[in-house]
Amino acid sequence: MLRCLYSKAEIKVGRLSAEDLGIEGVSCDVAESVKLAVNVDAYRTAIQLYELLQNKFEDIKEVLKGIYSVVRGDDRQLVQKVRNDIEFVEKRVKADLDIAMEIKSYVDDYTIKEALDILFKLYEQYKQVAKDHDLFDDFFPLMLSVEKEGFVWRDTKTDARGRGLKTLSTVYAPALVAMYMLYAYGASDGRDVYLLVEEPEAHAHPVMAHFLGRLALRLAERAEERGYGFHAVFATHSLDFLTGAYGKVxxxxxxxxxxxxxxxxxxxxxxxxxPGLSDTGAYQLFTR
Structure with a gap:
């Protein structure tokens, strides 16, 4: 479904290439055209791997450049093919950085501030509920943003800050989803933006999954009030995320x-x- 919507977009921002979009034997029947679509997948993010291998990619390409300069004929074609393959792999593992930078280029300063205000207000509400009822309050450990040099993070509890993700645990994945929501909203004043997210709950604490769903709902509610073109479509298996996202809009x-x-x-x-997601009766049958 998400690939179908993405394939109809005039401007595509995501890791999927044209050859990735088709599913053999399955047609895409979507009448509505999409101006700008952003496709992300919290499970498939490999930006940490890219940061670890970034220098290696450059070293390999430099070696191949040297080899190319001294070989001739078919050997040159072989070296060029290897270089192309290396660049293809590099682009795939680097995808989240490129996606974030591209969608950020559409962001309006006023609109992104509005999105951040919504996020922080919601975060304070969740923290207050956690405090009042002695619940887990460290569900949203990171805030992320992106710059040309890479990702920048801030620990929401300790206010520690840093650059790059390679030293972090997988808690960065749900923070990445939150960042994409903010950027998509920030780009939606005056244009339709479809944020298409596979498994937004990946690596998230259950409360964080609920928070992400509620953040999407609050952004959608405000977008409707403002007349913005923010649309978010999620493919999820998380009841926590769904209950957070459920609302009038x-x-x-x-x-x-x-x-x-x-x-x-x-x-x-x-x-x-x-049905099919929270069927506890079925679980009992499976475990007999």
Missing amino acids: SKAYILRRSPDRIYVEGTWDGGSYI
């Missing part, structure tokens, strides 16, 4: 697939049971 569709199509079986009404 959101809809949750239950998708099924057959050999020839992916289709909507129904919608979720906000209850504690989602």
Whole structure:
């Protein structure tokens, strides 16, 4: 579904190339055109790996450049192919940095400030509830932003700050999703922006998953008030995220697939049971 929407976008910002978009034997039936689509996947992020290997990529390309200068004929073609393959791999693992920089280039300063205000207000609400009821309050450990040189982070509890992600745990992944939400909202004044996120709950504490869902809801509510073109579509298996995102301006569709199509079986009404996702009766059958 997300690939289908992404394929219809006039401007595509994401890791998927044209050859990645087609699913053999499955057509994409979406009537609505999309101006700008941002496709991200919290599970597939490899930006930490890129930071670890960045210098190695440069070293390998420099060696290949030297080899290319001294060989001739078919050997040159082989060296060039290896170089192209190295650059392809580098681009794939670097994708989140390129995506973040590109979507940030569309961001309006006033609108991104509005998004940040929404985030911090919501964060304070969650912290107050945690304090009042003695709940876990370290669910949102990081804030991320991006600069030309790479990602910048801030620890929301200790106010420690740093550059680069290679020393961090996987808690950076949900912070990355939050950052993309802010940037997509910040780019939505005067244009339709579709943020398409696979598994936003990846590596998130359950409260953080709920927080991400509620952040998406609050941004969508404000966008509707302002007349902005912010749209967020998530593919998730998380009841925590869904309960956070559920509201008047959101809809949750239950998708099924057959050999020839992916289709909507129904919608979720906000209850504690989602067919195929929270079927505790089925779990009991599996464990007999």
